[in-house]
Amino acid sequence: MRYVAFLRAINVSNRRVKMDVLRGLYVEAGFDNVATYIATGNVIFDSHSPPLADDLEEHFRSRIGFSSQVFLRTADEVRAVVVANPWTHDGALVDVSFLERLPEESDSRALEKSVIPPESLVVDGSEVFFLREGKGIPTVHKESSTVSGLSMQTTRRGIATIEQITVRFLTS
Helix, strand or coil: EEEEEEEEECCCCCCCCCHHHHHHHHHHCCCCCCCEHHHEEEEEEEEECCCHHHHHHHHHHHHHHCCCEEEEEHHHHHHHHHHHHCCCCCCCCCEEEEEEECCCHHHHHHHHHHHHCCEEEEEEEEEEEEEEECCCCCCHHHEEEEEEEEEEEEEEEEEHHHHHHHHCCCCC
């Protein structure tokens, strides 16, 4: 089965990892057809059994020397993220936060209500879709707002990155 691991906080500040090193870690862990996409910690790989995020995090930490939380999704789940995007019009700047687990419904609704227009936010399962006001315009809603609103860690990617991963690595 095909999986995507989205690593949190890779290649920011002093947390640098070259993508060939990251690919090598996943090969070393026993996965097949390992690829990375851009230098933000997106690893696409095949596994005969469901991988465990905790095992991947420990393997990474033991080899690289710092921790990075792993948010695992199957190929089908990543394709579903692209389909679930509530804003598909031209020019829409959409970010997706991958959550470590399903949030409480009340927390999801409260987070959605916390966003200040013209920005918008939708919690859909274990992902949060965020419509930004415009490129280069600072957003009021930061990833830390999602973390505090849902009481869990996240990692955020642009929908264009998710779409490219889907097109390049998850189509038959």
